[in-house]
Amino acid sequence: MSRGDPPQCAECNMALNVSHVLIDCRLYTGQRRAHRLPGRLDELLECQKKRRISQRGYRRPNSAELVAEYKTARRRLNKAIKDSKRQCWEELINEVDKDPWGRPYKVAMTRLKNQTTPSPTCPQFLKTIVTALFPRQRKFEYPVVQCELEEIPPVSENELMEACNRVGSSKAPGLDGIPNIA
Numbered sequence: 001m002s003r004g005d006p007p008q009c010a011e012c013n014m015a016l017n018v019s020h021v022l023i024d025c026r027l028y029t030g031q032r033r034a035h036r037l038p039g040r041l042d043e044l045l046e047c048q049k050k051r052r053i054s055q056r057g058y059r060r061p062n063s064a065e066l067v068a069e070y071k072t073a074r075r076r077l078n079k080a081i082k083d084s085k086r087q088c089w090e091e092l093i094n095e096v097d098k099d100p101w102g103r104p105y106k107v108a109m110t111r112l113k114n115q116t117t118p119s120p121t122c123p124q125f126l127k128t129i130v131t132a133l134f135p136r137q138r139k140f141e142y143p144v145v146q147c148e149l150e151e152i153p154p155v156s157e158n159e160l161m162e163a164c165n166r167v168g169s170s171k172a173p174g175l176d177g178i179p180n181i182a
Helices: 018-024 026-034 041-056 063-098 103-113 123-133 157-167
Strands: none
Touching: 018 041, 041 063, 063 103
């Protein structure tokens, strides 16, 4: 950039600088709303300006006055930040009524995901939890039914080899874990 005159805003015919874009210009109002920038950024820029002036002027005779101005600007900025947070919180609460699974849900889940809860160590409490989650079931008595026993025909070696050839060797092993190649 050259050290000449700064570029002019096409909308306002003012010098195009950061504070103009972030605070004053009507042309960028939509972008400020889209990025949820608070409307009180002028307090932030004023606070930064006062801080720079007070830090650079610590050897001046009016340094105490500069520091006091910075402190008041900082208090105003902190109040503006708290007001903005309160307003955003109220907007978030109002959004819950409209869309409970949208942004409010995401905010709540990110807060809950980062919390760690300690495991319970009391034996009685653990026993209560285990008995509630895994209740004891009464033993099931299988009824004994007498039925006629059929005789199972024996399997020949040829039948066994045919069954093995049908399975194929590149298949996964069964429940017994024995591969089909064996």
